[in-house]
Amino acid sequence: xxxxxxxxxxxxxAIAASAIRYYEELGLIQAERTTGNQRRYPSVTLRRxxxxxxxQQVGLSxxxxxxxxxxxPEGRTPTKRDWHRLxxxxxxxxxxxxxxxxxxxxxxxxxxxxGCLSLRSCALYNPDDDLATVGxxxxxxxxxxxxxxPTR
Numbered sequence: 620x621x622x623x624x625x626x627x628x629x630x631x632x633a634i635a636a637s638a639i640r641y642y643e644e645l646g647l648i649q650a651e652r653t654t655g656n657q658r659r660y661p662s663v664t665l666r667r668x669x670x671x672x673x674x675q676q677v678g679l680s681x682x683x684x685x686x687x688x689x690x691x692p693e694g695r696t697p698t699k700r701d702w703h704r705l706x707x708x709x710x711x712x713x714x715x716x717x718x719x720x721x722x723x724x725x726x727x728x729x730x731x732x733x734g735c736l737s738l739r740s741c742a743l744y745n746p747d748d749d750l751a752t753v754g755x756x757x758x759x760x761x762x763x764x765x766x767x768x769p770t771r
Contacts, residue, residue, distance in 0.1 A: 622651070622659035632668045639668070647671055647685060663696040670697045678716055679709065 629636045642648045643658070648667050650658040667688075674684045687705045691697060697705070 621662045623662060623664065625650075625658045625660070628660050628664055628668070632665055632672075634668055634672070642668070642671065642681075645681060645685060647681070647688060666696045670702070673702075674705075677709070677713060683709075683712075 623631070625636050625639055628634075628639055632639075639648070640658075643650055648660065648664050648671075650660045650664075653659055670688075671681075671684055674687065675681075679687075687708075688697070690705075691701060
């Protein structure tokens with residue numbers, strides 16, 4: 620099996636060498652070391668990196684990708700069948716993400732969503748900082764899927 624340097628992997632995958640080293644540090648990919656301590660990757664690493672990029676493009680975190688890869692036999696490159704199985708498992712999570720993004724789009728012009736009263740109009744949407752009891756951050760733009768967050 621042909622072994623590739625990190626530069627070759629970076630060039631062929633269009634992924635920065637620093638990201639490749641990071642993925643290796645996380646255990647997403649593996650390299651062997653030469654006697655001169657240089658990394659050498661099996662050519663199947665390119666397919667594994669393609670899997671990682673595709674999963675990231677649909678919004679999965681590196682932790683989720685790591686969990687998915689952990690379901691495969693040690694170091695095996697994901698197959699078409701693996702991708703089908705994993706993508707079905709991600710469907711519900713992606714549907715929730717789509718719903719959250721649609722709510723964000725629909726509410727974006729009304730308020731910055733954080734409850735900080737930093738915009739003049741926020742005083743109308745959040746008098747007396749009522750949203751402070753709901754939580755930190757953009758609570759109006761990121762409510763739970765049941766929409767239980769107060770909206771005024």
